[in-house]
Amino acid sequence: RFRRRQTRHGRRENMFGGDEVSAIVVDLGTSSIKAGWAGEDTPRCVLPAWYGHVPDSEDGDSRTPGLDSDAQMGETAEGAEEEPTLDGPTVRRLPKRSQVVNGRRLLYGDNALSRPHVHGKPVAVSSLFAPDGTARIADTDASEGLWWHLYANCMFAHPEHHPLLVSERLVADLSAGMAARESLTELLFEKLRVPALYAAKAPVLTAFAVGRPTALVLDVGAKETTATAVHDGFALHKSLQSSSLAGDALTSILRFRFERRTPPTILRPIWSLQADFKGEADPSMCEYALAKLAEDAKISACAVSESALSATGVPDTPLALAAAVVGGLGVSGPAGLAMHELPFRQGNVDMTAERFELAELLLQPNPKLGCSYAHSDEISVPAAPPGSVMNGGPSRSAAVQGYPLPNNARALTELVTAAIAASDPDIRRELYSGIVLSGGCSLFPGLAERLQAELALAVPQMLSLKVKVLTGTTSAERQHASWIGGSILGSLGSFQQLWMSRAEYEEEGPSSIHRKCP
Numbered sequence: 001r002f003r004r005r006q007t008r009h010g011r012r013e014n015m016f017g018g019d020e021v022s023a024i025v026v027d028l029g030t031s032s033i034k035a036g037w038a039g040e041d042t043p044r045c046v047l048p049a050w051y052g053h054v055p056d057s058e059d060g061d062s063r064t065p066g067l068d069s070d071a072q073m074g075e076t077a078e079g080a081e082e083e084p085t086l087d088g089p090t091v092r093r094l095p096k097r098s099q100v101v102n103g104r105r106l107l108y109g110d111n112a113l114s115r116p117h118v119h120g121k122p123v124a125v126s127s128l129f130a131p132d133g134t135a136r137i138a139d140t141d142a143s144e145g146l147w148w149h150l151y152a153n154c155m156f157a158h159p160e161h162h163p164l165l166v167s168e169r170l171v172a173d174l175s176a177g178m179a180a181r182e183s184l185t186e187l188l189f190e191k192l193r194v195p196a197l198y199a200a201k202a203p204v205l206t207a208f209a210v211g212r213p214t215a216l217v218l219d220v221g222a223k224e225t226t227a228t229a230v231h232d233g234f235a236l237h238k239s240l241q242s243s244s245l246a247g248d249a250l251t252s253i254l255r256f257r258f259e260r261r262t263p264p265t266i267l268r269p270i271w272s273l274q275a276d277f278k279g280e281a282d283p284s285m286c287e288y289a290l291a292k293l294a295e296d297a298k299i300s301a302c303a304v305s306e307s308a309l310s311a312t313g314v315p316d317t318p319l320a321l322a323a324a325v326v327g328g329l330g331v332s333g334p335a336g337l338a339m340h341e342l343p344f345r346q347g348n349v350d351m352t353a354e355r356f357e358l359a360e361l362l363l364q365p366n367p368k369l370g371c372s373y374a375h376s377d378e379i380s381v382p383a384a385p386p387g388s389v390m391n392g393g394p395s396r397s398a399a400v401q402g403y404p405l406p407n408n409a410r411a412l413t414e415l416v417t418a419a420i421a422a423s424d425p426d427i428r429r430e431l432y433s434g435i436v437l438s439g440g441c442s443l444f445p446g447l448a449e450r451l452q453a454e455l456a457l458a459v460p461q462m463l464s465l466k467v468k469v470l471t472g473t474t475s476a477e478r479q480h481a482s483w484i485g486g487s488i489l490g491s492l493g494s495f496q497q498l499w500m501s502r503a504e505y506e507e508e509g510p511s512s513i514h515r516k517c518p
Helices: 140-155 174-190 202-209 247-259 283-301 318-323 354-363 395-401 412-421 425-432 447-458 475-479 481-490 493-498 502-508 510-516
Strands: 002-006 012-016 024-028 032-037 045-048 050-055 082-084 090-092 099-101 104-107 124-127 164-168 196-201 215-220 225-231 234-243 339-341 348-350 435-438
Touching: 024 481, 032 140, 032 481, 045 140, 050 140, 099 140, 104 140, 124 283, 140 174, 164 174, 164 202, 164 481, 174 196, 174 502, 174 510, 196 202, 196 481, 196 510, 202 215, 202 225, 202 234, 202 435, 202 481, 215 412, 215 425, 225 412, 225 425, 234 412, 247 283, 247 354, 247 395, 283 339, 283 354, 354 412, 354 447, 412 425, 412 447, 435 447, 435 475, 435 481, 475 481, 502 510
Parallel strands: 024 164, 164 196, 215 435
Antiparallel strands: 002 012, 024 032, 032 045, 050 104, 050 124, 082 090, 099 104, 215 225, 225 234, 339 348
C-alpha cells in the first residue's frame, strides 16, 4: 500500500501504490460540497456551500481554524479516537471543535445554518464562492475552516494520513481558474498538510461515472448550467458553454411569482414560527431560509412536460396533457390543480401555473410564458384540502408578471449543440451519442426524455446522427455524478502513480498542479 522512494534532495517520502489506497474524494459544488471515501457508492456527507459566522470574543481570535482551538495535530485530546499511523504508534483523530478565527465563530452544516442565533447573537450567512463565477473562494478563513470541519466532524480522519482527490469546476476565464487552482493547492499542502493531491475537472469525473471517456457533459447546477465536451478523459475548454439559468435562478423566479400574486404568498422561516424564538435574525439568514422554502416547493411540485408548452402554459399535445397527472408529481389537489404544502402549518400554495412552466424555462427561456392568462376569465381560486388553508392567491394571478430571466439565459438544447459545434468534427458523432445529464437541477421528472426529443429535432436529419441522453439510474447518481466519478478514479490501482506528492509541491510550488493534473 505504501512504499518509500528517494528524492533528488536525498529525502525519503511515502509513495502511494496498490489497489487499496484510502483516498478521500471531495466534490466542490456551487450549492453543496460532497465528501467520502474512494471506492464507495455515495458520499459520506453533503454540506451546503454556505457558512454562518457570528462575532466571538473568545480568547485566541487570531488562531488558525482547527489547529489551536482544542489540540495540536497528533496530540491527544479528550474524546478523540485512536488511529494507527504508518510507523506503528497511534495518534488521535481530530477532535470535534469550534471554529473561531479573527474574531468570528464559523459555522458549517445544515444544523448550524438552521439556528438564527448563537449565544444570543444573530448568525449571518455567506457563500463560500465569489459571485463572479470564477470558482474563486470569497473567504479564505471560511474555506480553511470548512476543510477542518470536513475532516474532523464528517470524515473523522486525519488529513495527513490520506491522499485527497478534489473535483473542480471548469470556468471560462482560464487565468482566474488557474489562480483558484493554485490557491487551493497551497491551502491543502500548507495548512492541512495532505500527503498527496489530485485535482480533476468535474466534467471528466461525470463522464467517468457513466463509463464514457468521451462524452458531452450537461451539468444543470445551482449557479450555472454548463455543457462541456470530454474527449479521452480530457475536458475541451474551447467547447465550454454556460448559462446563468440554473437552479438558484429558478428558485428566485419562483419567489418572485409568490410575491406578485393577488394576494401574495407569504413565506416565513421555520425558526421564526417557533415559540421560543426571540429577537431579530440577520437579513442574510432570513434570505437563506426563505430560499430553502422556495426550493422545496420547486423540487416537490415542478416537472417537465412531454412536449413544448404553448403561450398559455398548456402542453401542445393532448397526450402530454393527459400524462400530466397531479399525483405523479408528488402534489395534491383536484384535477388540473397542483398545490404544495408549506411546513409548520403555513398553509398550501397553488403551483398550477409553475408546475410545468418553471422547468419549461430550461428548454424554452421565454419570459412571457403563460402571460396569455393575465386577462383570462379562466383564473380560478383553488380550494384548500380539508383542514388546511391557502397561502396566497391563485398562481395564474401572477401571469401578467411573466418570468424574469437572468442575463445570459440559454436553452439546454442551445448549449448542447453549441458545445458540440465548437468541438472537433471527428468526435461530434460520438458526442451526440453520449450526452450525460447531471446536476441537482436535472432531477425534474421528465427532463431527460424531453431533452432527448428536443435534441432529435434540433439535429439536421441529413447528418443521420444518433442522439442519446445518458443519466444515472437513481437520482443520487445524477446529483452526485461528479463525486461518484472521483470515487471510481481514486480507487483504481493504475491511478495511484498520478498523485501529486508533497515532495513535488515543495520542489516546484503550487504551479506544479497544472503539470500533474492537466
